[in-house]
Amino acid sequence: MPTVVVAGHGMVAHRFVEALRAADTAGEWRVVVFGEENRPAYDRVALTSYVDSWDPAALALPGSDYADDDAVELRLGELVVSVDRDAKTVTTASGHVEPYDSLVLATGSRPFVPPVPGRDLPGVFVYRTIEDLDAIRAAAERQGRGRRAAMVIGGGLLGLEAAKALRDMGLSPHVVEMAPRLMPLQVDDGGGGLLRRLITNLDVTVHTGTSTDAIEADGSRLLARLGNGTELDVDLVVFSAGVRPRDDLARESGLDVGERGGVLVDATCRTSDPAVYAIGECAAVEGRVYGIVAPGYAMAEVVAAQLTGAAASFPEPDTATKLKLMGVDVASFGDAHGATEGSLEVAVNDAVAGTYKKLVVTDDGRTLLGGVLVGDAAEYNTLRALVGRPLPADPGALLAPAGGGAAVGVDALPDEAQVCSCNGVSKGALTRAITEDGCDSVGKLKACTRAGTSCGSCVPMLAKLLNACGVEQSKALCEHFTQSRADLFEIIQATQITTFSELVSRYGTGTGCAVCKPAVASILATLGNGHILGGEQASLQDTNDRFLANMQRNGSYSVVPRIPGGEITPEKLMVIAQVAQDFGLYTKITGGQRIDLFGATVDQLPDIWRRLVDAGFESGHAYGKALRTVKSCVGSTWCRYGVQDSVGLAIDLELRYRGLRSPHKIKAGVSGCARECAEARGKDFGVIATEHGWNLYVGGNGGATPRHAELLVSDVDTETLVRTIDRFLMFYVRTADRLQRTAPWIEEMEGGLDHLRAVIVDDSLGICEDLDAAMAKHVEGYTDEWRGVLEDPDKLARFSSFVNAPGTPDPSISFREEREQKIPVLLGIPEVRR
Amino acid sequence: MTMTSSWTAVCAAANIPEFSGAAALIDGQQVAVFHAGDGWYALSNWDPCSGAAVLSRGIVGDAGGEPVVASPVYKERFSLRTGACLDAEGVSVPVYPVRVRDGVIEVGSP
Numbered sequence A: 001m002p003t004v005v006v007a008g009h010g011m012v013a014h015r016f017v018e019a020l021r022a023a024d025t026a027g028e029w030r031v032v033v034f035g036e037e038n039r040p041a042y043d044r045v046a047l048t049s050y051v052d053s054w055d056p057a058a059l060a061l062p063g064s065d066y067a068d069d070d071a072v073e074l075r076l077g078e079l080v081v082s083v084d085r086d087a088k089t090v091t092t093a094s095g096h097v098e099p100y101d102s103l104v105l106a107t108g109s110r111p112f113v114p115p116v117p118g119r120d121l122p123g124v125f126v127y128r129t130i131e132d133l134d135a136i137r138a139a140a141e142r143q144g145r146g147r148r149a150a151m152v153i154g155g156g157l158l159g160l161e162a163a164k165a166l167r168d169m170g171l172s173p174h175v176v177e178m179a180p181r182l183m184p185l186q187v188d189d190g191g192g193g194l195l196r197r198l199i200t201n202l203d204v205t206v207h208t209g210t211s212t213d214a215i216e217a218d219g220s221r222l223l224a225r226l227g228n229g230t231e232l233d234v235d236l237v238v239f240s241a242g243v244r245p246r247d248d249l250a251r252e253s254g255l256d257v258g259e260r261g262g263v264l265v266d267a268t269c270r271t272s273d274p275a276v277y278a279i280g281e282c283a284a285v286e287g288r289v290y291g292i293v294a295p296g297y298a299m300a301e302v303v304a305a306q307l308t309g310a311a312a313s314f315p316e317p318d319t320a321t322k323l324k325l326m327g328v329d330v331a332s333f334g335d336a337h338g339a340t341e342g343s344l345e346v347a348v349n350d351a352v353a354g355t356y357k358k359l360v361v362t363d364d365g366r367t368l369l370g371g372v373l374v375g376d377a378a379e380y381n382t383l384r385a386l387v388g389r390p391l392p393a394d395p396g397a398l399l400a401p402a403g404g405g406a407a408v409g410v411d412a413l414p415d416e417a418q419v420c421s422c423n424g425v426s427k428g429a430l431t432r433a434i435t436e437d438g439c440d441s442v443g444k445l446k447a448c449t450r451a452g453t454s455c456g457s458c459v460p461m462l463a464k465l466l467n468a469c470g471v472e473q474s475k476a477l478c479e480h481f482t483q484s485r486a487d488l489f490e491i492i493q494a495t496q497i498t499t500f501s502e503l504v505s506r507y508g509t510g511t512g513c514a515v516c517k518p519a520v521a522s523i524l525a526t527l528g529n530g531h532i533l534g535g536e537q538a539s540l541q542d543t544n545d546r547f548l549a550n551m552q553r554n555g556s557y558s559v560v561p562r563i564p565g566g567e568i569t570p571e572k573l574m575v576i577a578q579v580a581q582d583f584g585l586y587t588k589i590t591g592g593q594r595i596d597l598f599g600a601t602v603d604q605l606p607d608i609w610r611r612l613v614d615a616g617f618e619s620g621h622a623y624g625k626a627l628r629t630v631k632s633c634v635g636s637t638w639c640r641y642g643v644q645d646s647v648g649l650a651i652d653l654e655l656r657y658r659g660l661r662s663p664h665k666i667k668a669g670v671s672g673c674a675r676e677c678a679e680a681r682g683k684d685f686g687v688i689a690t691e692h693g694w695n696l697y698v699g700g701n702g703g704a705t706p707r708h709a710e711l712l713v714s715d716v717d718t719e720t721l722v723r724t725i726d727r728f729l730m731f732y733v734r735t736a737d738r739l740q741r742t743a744p745w746i747e748e749m750e751g752g753l754d755h756l757r758a759v760i761v762d763d764s765l766g767i768c769e770d771l772d773a774a775m776a777k778h779v780e781g782y783t784d785e786w787r788g789v790l791e792d793p794d795k796l797a798r799f800s801s802f803v804n805a806p807g808t809p810d811p812s813i814s815f816r817e818e819r820e821q822k823i824p825v826l827l828g829i830p831e832v833r834r
Numbered sequence B: 001m002t003m004t005s006s007w008t009a010v011c012a013a014a015n016i017p018e019f020s021g022a023a024a025l026i027d028g029q030q031v032a033v034f035h036a037g038d039g040w041y042a043l044s045n046w047d048p049c050s051g052a053a054v055l056s057r058g059i060v061g062d063a064g065g066e067p068v069v070a071s072p073v074y075k076e077r078f079s080l081r082t083g084a085c086l087d088a089e090g091v092s093v094p095v096y097p098v099r100v101r102d103g104v105i106e107v108g109s110p
């Protein structure tokens, strides 16, 4: 069996193995892959997002360990050190010799570090691997207290990403760029000026048109001397001054290399030795090296095709780029600099709106060649796909501000237009997947065509294409309502309908079900319609809400009083203990920093609550789709590391949002310092204290699909923090789907976290005043639900096991003892095994 | 048609609001009485899918027009007319005759 050896296991090598294994249906090839890094190929394009979770698994590329594939041998942590082309073998650093029939070089690039004196000092880093980021983080944390600063050398795409990452780690970044503007390769002068302003607004200090002359050690800090005389006192330095292809194996084995480096290959990716190919960032295809992933993927496909007997050659690559920097839209595509003979430029520079847009067109003004978008890149996907094609409208009209402009729809794109450039998927291929293969959701389109699975910037286009093909992505809540939960929220808010029966008769059909009734009950409660058991509302509630307690497997209930922030006096602890003893309840400390009392019958519930309410307790809403707990750590009051009073804030937040009915439960946490003992980033909203205020993270959860919350705003004061959380929660309760927690809500939001930030921080929809007012109304209108039952004889009367025999206990409920406490005995064995 | 010889008064009809249920203890048997949009129904209170006597605490509504209650434990729906489970094949619960006389709900033997 012939062997193909792959040197390097990056994104492109992985794509090659996948493509070869898919094409090699006869199982002709054995594949041996050597990877220098200690982990299988991961999503380097998304490297900066590693800072959000510090979880390498979040960057994993599916299937990149080939665990189920016997034909592939993956040897990690093995650097290929030499190639013997005569013997057709490679040798690794550990001395292993592997013969090959074909060799594929996929060694990528290494960061370029210019010869600045001091570049080897501790505290100086590059930005390419997970390990690089881990090292930067460790250095940042070692520096401890005080406002920490960092310097990034290079103001290109990667440099700005690095600056964002450093900012997210709590450092103040400086970016130093030699060229007179940021992102000189992608953006022209007009866009560069605006970009600088936008980046500066993110608290990044920009120094352009200057070199870095030297870096010097200064105690535990670094002093950087810039060519323009500026001196920067920083904690660490990150080089991001470009990359160089790793072509050493080729050079040493006598293969041709490109004039400016890179393993020289022809359009079929073959080197000067027909048994050796090069793909990805290490390859110079007909002399040109590409620093982005899409051309690399195309090369991988080309080589895989040839090894399985098909003819293939490297297509005209798409080098469009979009900056993945929070809050700043920057994109360039095609011939952004107007290098084409006779090309014309049409630009609109709107300093007030903070947008700069330029299109490069052919001399007759009809064909799009390229463009630059700064400040608003909403049209990036469509425009990019139109490069080389006739414009659907006059270029001036296309650039006009939103609303007035002739926006380009997906309809305007021809079938051959590439919608996903990372994976080379055309509009035609997507349309076929939708109409012929029955892909009726974004998820299925991704799985079936690979579009949208790399940088993700084309995902909004996938949704638009589905719509354009007439695929209704059903939003129907259930058989009784064709509307989504968010639609119903708007309807109820606008019409001020207060009952389910009116809503279903006017906007739905039938009499409702266990899906729509609790959803509508939740909306009615959010909008403040009195006690959740008031009038008709009682019949809409799930049993837990109906009895303000959690139903257990034997039909008994549990009682969880609120213990805000987990702080409790010994006196109150004794009350809980006494109540548990008197009513014979099983007790357990929950995962939410409070105490659960189990095994109460319906009849006992009001008596238990009365005792608790009299002692100053209230409902903890353990039963509701509502705020559960705000978990806290001890914080600065006791903890020697704490920098803010996390318990105090947690209590304030828990009392502020208690009782807020929501699409799903809401959990929160507050940690007193970056050690994060409250696990705040595992919560729907999490707050972590900083020296200067608070960092707010949103969209985290535990449960079946754990996810870390992402940074929304940093270093804000308490007032700003609370206002931001108010808006976050109100926006969530209004627009999320039924049973959708905050993480999937943000994930499915068009524009994701950036959009969320625009809405609730920058008020891009102009709704913040409304959200603030709604939260103020909630806080003011809060009352304890248990007390509401105790004070109302009608509601109290419903707490009996049997209507015809009040006071008679339910004979089907009984208990036995285990570990000195009672536990339920199941009398009725279920007939249906689950 | 079931022939029912004995009826047991359960409670005033006003005690069970529309689209809700209540449990009654009749000769040691637990019966769930429901007030659906189109009238009164009674099923055994025992939920065969979970083994708990709780059907009366489920949400009452309809599935394609058929009046149903959804078990509060794992949400399986049962037809109020036939007792058949819509979500687990071959499973059903006993149905009781029920009537309202002078504002009082009465349940008959099954």
Ligand code: SRM
Pocket (backbone or CB within 6 Å): A550, A551, A552, A558, A560, A588, A589, A590, A591, A592, A593, A594, A595, A596, A622, A628, A629, A665, A667, A682, A683, A700, A701, A702, A703, A704, A705, A741
């Ligand atoms: C009591 C408690 C377990 C314990 O003894 O520690 C508990 C018990 C239940 N959890 Fe939980 N969860 C409890 C903490 C947690 C935690 C830990 C935490 O909050 O820090 C988690 C993971 C964190 C998270 O939610 O993000 C957790 C994730 C879940 C999930 C999965 C949620 C998800 O988004 O994937 C469910 C299922 C659901 O809600 O759909 C669930 C559902 C349930 C239900 C309500 C299941 C049910 O419907 O009967 C359990 C009710 C028991 C009862 O009758 O009281 N419980 N549950 C904890 C109560 C905390 C409290 O004081 O309110």
Ligand SMILES: Cc1cc2nc3c(=O)[nH]c(=O)nc-3n(C[C@H](O)[C@H](O)[C@H](O)COP(=O)(O)OP(=O)(O)OC[C@H]3O[C@@H](n4cnc5c(N)ncnc54)[C@H](O)[C@@H]3O)c2cc1C
Pocket (backbone or CB within 6 Å): A007, A008, A009, A010, A011, A012, A013, A034, A035, A036, A037, A044, A045, A046, A047, A048, A078, A079, A080, A081, A106, A107, A108, A109, A127, A128, A129, A158, A161, A246, A249, A279, A280, A281, A282, A290, A291, A292, A293, A294, A296, A322, A324, A455
């Ligand atoms: C922060 C960041 C952001 C980026 N953003 C984007 C973006 O938005 N869009 C985009 O298209 N691209 C982006 N890129 C570039 C993109 O990641 C690369 O184009 C892509 O990873 C190239 O893949 P590759 O497989 O050719 O090389 P690499 O990913 O560099 O993989 C090469 C692998 O080979 C290993 N190796 C090297 N030599 C040997 C040897 N002799 N023996 C064994 N193993 C060896 C290396 O350790 C490495 O693991 C970004 C890169 C970074 C760092």
Ligand code: SF4
Pocket (backbone or CB within 6 Å): A633, A634, A635, A636, A639, A640, A641, A642, A643, A646, A671, A672, A673, A674, A675, A676, A677, A678
């Ligand atoms: S998070 Fe920080 S302040 Fe809170 S307990 Fe842990 S170390 Fe102390």
Ligand code: FES
Pocket (backbone or CB within 6 Å): A419, A420, A421, A422, A423, A451, A452, A453, A454, A455, A456, A457, A458, A459
């Ligand atoms: S364009 Fe990057 S994933 Fe589609």
